[in-house]
Amino acid sequence: xxxxxxxxxxxxxxxxxxxxxxxxxxxxxxxxxxxxxxxxxxxxxxxxxxxxxxxxxxxxxxxxxxxxxxxxxxxxxxxxxxxxxxxxxxxxxxxxxxxxxx
Numbered sequence: 267x268x269x270x271x272x273x274x275x276x277x278x279x280x281x282x283x284x285x286x287x288x289x290x291x292x293x294x295x296x297x298x299x300x301x302x303x304x305x306x307x308x309x310x311x312x313x314x315x316x317x318x319x320x321x322x323x324x325x326x327x328x329x330x331x332x333x334x335x336x337x338x339x340x341x342x343x344x345x346x347x348x349x350x351x352x353x354x355x356x357x358x359x360x361x362x363x364x365x366x367x368x
Contacts, residue, residue, distance in 0.1 A: 281312035281348040281359050291339035291363055294331035298367065304328040305364045306336035312345040314354040327365055336363035 304327030311320035318341050323333045340361060348357040 279349040281316075281345045281357050288344060289339045289342040291335045291365070293365060293367070294329075294335050297329045297331050297365065300329075301367065302327075302329045302332065303366050304332055305362050306333045308336060308340055308361045308363060310340060310359050310361050311356060312347055312359055313356045314347050316345045316347045316354075318343055318345070319356075324360065327363075332365050335365075339363070 305325075306323060306327040307325035309322045309324050310318055313319045321337050321341060323337065326333050327336065340363065345359075347354040348359075349355065
């Protein structure tokens with residue numbers, strides 16, 4: 267019997283954003299006016315060159331405008347790509363974007 271390895275078994279480093287929030291999401295005025303806070307949990311595909319090429323909302327922040335603001339901001343982020351050994355690879359990462367009124 268041959269043991270199967272997961273496709274991520276040889277990944278030595280996951281993709282991470284470079285420089286923290288590069289484009290801070292703007293707080294939508296509709297959500298601010300209603301006092302809505304929340305966290306959008308996004309699934310983000312980071313290509314081998316560090317660009318974001320696909321985004322899906324895994325869990326809503328509770329208001330569509332918050333989710334839209336999170337997606338719009340993260341789409342412009344630059345990431346340090348994941349690596350398989352020394353080779354840069356594309357990969358999906360889960361990323362929470364939190365909205366807190368101050």
